[in-house]
Amino acid sequence: MAGTPTLKKALSQRQLRMIAIGGVIGAGLFVGSGVVIGDTGPGAFLTYALAGVLIIMVMRMLAEMAVANPSTGSFADYSRAAMGNWAGFSVGWLYWYFWVIVVGFEAIAGAKIIQYWIDIPLWFCSLILMILMTATNLFSVSSFGEFEFWFAGIKVAAIVVFIALGGLFVLGLWPDKAMDFSNLWSHGGFFPMGVMAVTVGVVTVIFSMVGAEIATIAAAESADPERAVAKAANSVITRIAVFFVGSTFLLAVILPWNDEEAGASPFVSAFTEMGIPYADHIMNAVVLTAVLSCLNSGMYTASRMLFVLAARREAPAQLVQVTRRGVPAIAILASSVVGFLCVIAAAISPDTIFAFLLNSSGAVILFVYLLIAVSQIILRRRTPDSELKVKMWLFPVLSIITAGGIVAILIQMGLQANVRSQLVLSLLSWAVVVGLYFLNRWYVNRRPVVEGAAPTGRPHRVLVLANQTVGSAELLDELRRIGADQETTYRVVVPASPIDTGVASTHGPLDIAEATQEAAQRRLDHTLSILRSENLDANGELGDYRPLRALASAVESFHPDQIVISTLPPEESVWHRFDVVDRARERYDVPVTHVVSRLQTEEPVP
Numbered sequence: 001m002a003g004t005p006t007l008k009k010a011l012s013q014r015q016l017r018m019i020a021i022g023g024v025i026g027a028g029l030f031v032g033s034g035v036v037i038g039d040t041g042p043g044a045f046l047t048y049a050l051a052g053v054l055i056i057m058v059m060r061m062l063a064e065m066a067v068a069n070p071s072t073g074s075f076a077d078y079s080r081a082a083m084g085n086w087a088g089f090s091v092g093w094l095y096w097y098f099w100v101i102v103v104g105f106e107a108i109a110g111a112k113i114i115q116y117w118i119d120i121p122l123w124f125c126s127l128i129l130m131i132l133m134t135a136t137n138l139f140s141v142s143s144f145g146e147f148e149f150w151f152a153g154i155k156v157a158a159i160v161v162f163i164a165l166g167g168l169f170v171l172g173l174w175p176d177k178a179m180d181f182s183n184l185w186s187h188g189g190f191f192p193m194g195v196m197a198v199t200v201g202v203v204t205v206i207f208s209m210v211g212a213e214i215a216t217i218a219a220a221e222s223a224d225p226e227r228a229v230a231k232a233a234n235s236v237i238t239r240i241a242v243f244f245v246g247s248t249f250l251l252a253v254i255l256p257w258n259d260e261e262a263g264a265s266p267f268v269s270a271f272t273e274m275g276i277p278y279a280d281h282i283m284n285a286v287v288l289t290a291v292l293s294c295l296n297s298g299m300y301t302a303s304r305m306l307f308v309l310a311a312r313r314e315a316p317a318q319l320v321q322v323t324r325r326g327v328p329a330i331a332i333l334a335s336s337v338v339g340f341l342c343v344i345a346a347a348i349s350p351d352t353i354f355a356f357l358l359n360s361s362g363a364v365i366l367f368v369y370l371l372i373a374v375s376q377i378i379l380r381r382r383t384p385d386s387e388l389k390v391k392m393w394l395f396p397v398l399s400i401i402t403a404g405g406i407v408a409i410l411i412q413m414g415l416q417a418n419v420r421s422q423l424v425l426s427l428l429s430w431a432v433v434v435g436l437y438f439l440n441r442w443y444v445n446r447r448p449v450v451e452g453a454a455p456t457g458r459p460h461r462v463l464v465l466a467n468q469t470v471g472s473a474e475l476l477d478e479l480r481r482i483g484a485d486q487e488t489t490y491r492v493v494v495p496a497s498p499i500d501t502g503v504a505s506t507h508g509p510l511d512i513a514e515a516t517q518e519a520a521q522r523r524l525d526h527t528l529s530i531l532r533s534e535n536l537d538a539n540g541e542l543g544d545y546r547p548l549r550a551l552a553s554a555v556e557s558f559h560p561d562q563i564v565i566s567t568l569p570p571e572e573s574v575w576h577r578f579d580v581v582d583r584a585r586e587r588y589d590v591p592v593t594h595v596v597s598r599l600q601t602e603e604p605v606p
Contacts, residue, residue, distance in 0.1 A: 025155045025243055028208025030287045033248055034266035040201045041192040041257050042184045045249040047201035052240035054202075054409075055209045057402040058369050060392050061376035062213060063233030067390045068383060075213065075372050076308055082375035085314075089437040091371050092309045094364045094430060099302040100335050101361040103130070104342020106295040113288045123347035130343060133295045134336040137303065140325040141509070144300050151293035158286040159243050162267060166250035169274050180253075187256050203412050203419060209244065210365050211294070212236050214301050230390050302335035303328055304509075311504030313574050314440075317497070317545070320504045320512065328509045360429045362422025363413060366406055367430055373403040459562035459591075464492045465543075465551050465584075466566035467500040467520070471527045472597035475566040479531065482562070491558045492527055492540035495550040496520040499574065517542065547580050555588060563588060566595040 037044040065078045076095070080088025111125035118125075137144050172179035184190055191197065212232070254270045267286075271279035307328045310319035319331045345353040376392060377399045385391070392399055413423040462482055469475055470492065482488055498504040498512050501519040524540045531538035543550025551563070565581050567573040575581070585592045 025152070025159065025211075025239075025290060025293075029159075029244060029247070030267055030283065030290060031265065032204065032208050033251060034269075036201050036204055037248070037252060037255075037257050037266065039193065039204070040197045041188065041190065042252040043190050043198050044201065044252060044257070045245050047198050047205050048240075048244040048248050050199065051202045051205040051209055052244055054206065054369075054402060054405050055212055055240060056237050057392075057398060057405075058372055059212050059233045059236045060390075061399060061402070062372055063229050063390045064388060064392050065376055065379055066229040068379075068388055075368070075375070076305070076312075078375045078379060079371045080312070082378035083371075086434060086437050087371055087375070088312065089309075089314050090430065090433050091368055092305055092312070092314060093433045093436075095368050096302050096305040096309070096335070097429065097433075098361045098364040098368070099298045099305070100338040101342060101357055103133075103295055103298040103302065103335070103339035104346070105358060106291050106298060107133075107339060107343055108346050110288055110291040110295065113284055113291065116284050123343060126343040126346070127340065129292070129295065130336060130339055133292070133299050134332065136296060137299050137332050138323075138327060138329055140327060144296065147296055148293060148300075151289050151296060154286060154289040155293060156243075158283075159247055162270070163242065163246055163250060165274060165276070166247075166254060166270065170250060170253045174274065183253055183256050187258055192257070200412060200416065203409055203416065206409060207362075207365065209240065211297065212239075214297055233390070299332065299335060299339070303331040306331040306334060307504070307509060311499060313499060314437075317499050317574070320498045322509045322512055326509050326511060326513075356425065359422045360425040362419065363410060363426035364429060366410055367426065370403060370406045370410075373399060373406060377403070459560075460488055461558065461560045462488055462490050462562045462564060463551075463554055463558055463560035464490060464540075464564045464566070465495075465547060465554070466492070466527075466564075467495050467497060467523065467547075468502075468568055469566040469595070469597035470494055470523045471530065472566065472595075474597040475564070475595050476527075476530060478564060478566075478593065478595050479536070480534065482564075488537065490531060490536060490538040490540075491554060491560065492524060492531075492538060493543045493550050493554045494520045494524045494527075494540065495545055495547045496542045497545040497547075500545075516545075547575055548578075548583060551580075551584060552587075561590055563590055563592045564595060565592060566597055569596055569598065 033044070033048075036047060040047055062075055062078075065075070069078070069081070076088045076092040079091045107126040107129045108122065110129045111120075111122050114120065114125050115122065136147050168174050169177060170179065170181065251266050251270055254273055255266065259269065265280070265283065268279050268283045271283065276282070306315055306319050309315035310317055310331070319328065319334065321328070321330050323329050342357055345357060377396060380388075380392065380395055380399070410423060413419045459482060462479070464470075464475070464479065466472075466475060479490065496516050497520075498507075498516040501516055501523070503512055503515045503519050507515045520542050524542065528538050528540050541554070543553060551565075554560075555563075563584060565575075565584060567575045567581070570576045581592065581594045
């Protein structure tokens with residue numbers, strides 16, 4: 001292949017660092033921690049620690065794979081490499097589905113917070129937030145990064161201030177306050193609900209920590225993706241220990257675990273207990289920031305996963321199109337449409353349709369984490385240790401324990417009546433995705449290749465349409481046979497498709513257009529040089545990324561008396577899926593020869 005593809009710098013290290021730091025801090029910490037403490041007791045911080053360990057292990061495994069095999073497709077590609085295309089297809093679509101539902105949910109949550117200050121219809125406010133965040137993502141990658149930098153900065157600052165002030169308060173360094181840790185045992189003991197309540201709470205807590213892996217996706221659009229992924233994986237330990245375990249421990253010390261007001265808004269109650277004025281307004285503003293941050297990053301993450309799926313031919317090809325600013329606009333709009341539909345569903349049918357959507361994505365992220373863990377175990381066994389710059393600790397023991405821990409959480413969900421429906425409906429979602437994968441494979445393979453009739457006379461003007469197989473031995477042999485008398489003129493057309501050139505799977509949205517042109521031109525030049533070296537009269541051009549449109553334009557200008565279309569075998573060919581050969585035969589009154597190549601073209605090294 002020609003050269004190692006490089007990504008243009010779109011996200012600065014400053015932005016990426018804050019995305020990594022704030023990625024795990026969502027509204028679930030600021031609001032959900034009160035519920036966890038109320039269900040578990042003072043030992044709730046141990047629940048956060050257990051869930052945190054699981055997230056840390058997943059991130060470490062992800063970092064090992066990402067540094068060893070950098071990919072714009074991130075963990076979907078690793079599952080594909082380890083277990084086959086069905087696994088990559090599953091991870092990509094499940095992860096996209098999870099985040100588009102989160103986008104709709106967070107828009108509604110943000111609107112409810114705004115209603116605390118302004119009397120505005122919930123549906124209207126939700127749509128406004130969706131429009132604003134969609135516009136932010138559409139403008140440019142750096143605008144997403146800048147918004148996320150400040151959103152994450154406010155979240156992090158709020159937690160740091162709380163930990164600093166809370167630490168002074170519990171240590172007796174606060175005015176008129178002595179050191180007091182009695183809330184840890186004075187209201188029914190450290191485990192008032194029993195020791196097992198700590199493990200049961202992991203089911204709730206794990207979802208409040210989702211987002212650490214976003215840094216691995218965003219890193220693909222940074223200047224140094226390998227370094228960014230490794231740093232994000234290493235820093236997640238500190239982030240979870242300080243932000244989640246540390247803040248939850250302070251909440252349990254400052255407030256009685258069974259305080260009803262604390263359960264609804266624990267941070268507001270804690271600041272009020274310390275005598276901080278306007279605590280409710282301050283924390284509502286912080287929670288709103290956390291919600292907008294999640295909405296912003298959710299939109300970004302969903303659109304990039306759609307981009308990756310399209311690049312792997314598992315979503316419509318139009319989704320890899322980008323604007324002049326390098327933004328995958330169609331993928332962003334497609335993801336935002338689902339978010340809009342969620343908002344409409346919440347307005348029209350909150351207890352049925354919207355509840356179904358939320359429940360059907362409830363356990364999806366655990367399925368993704370499980371596939372990441374299994375992928376790491378498989379790929380690690382295939383890779384020599386000497387090739388790994390970042391390694392999973394104590395492999396394979398910790399990897400197996402991590403995968404087992406995720407399975408245990410899924411089993412626990414099945415045992416808990418209040419979340420069982422989430423597991424069942426999420427399994428149904430996964431079954432639908434796998435079913436779609438095999439349906440797509442059946443569709444591609446449903447028909448044998450139909451060879452066209454041979455031309456009745458020696459052709460003089462041959463139009464060649466090819467991309468992945470443009471320099472293949474099979475195609476070149478056919479062209480040599482046609483031009484054996486040295487009187488044939490060839491016009492080679494290579495559709496400038498980011499998918500067919502393979503650029504979409506190695507480059508981010510920012511520089512995909514330029515890289516596609518370069519890759520397609522290299523393939524065209526390589527083929528023409530071979531034909532010309534054999535004294536054949538050949539020229540060529542780059543065509544529209546849609547093969548039939550590229551063919552139509554070339555037919556109009558070249559007026560061929562024979563067309564040759566070269567593809568991969570049916571099971572691997574997107575052109576076969578869209579009947580390119582058959583439709584060409586129906587449309588043109590000249591012979592159309594279909595050449596099937598078993599190997600993709602080898603590009604020359606410049």
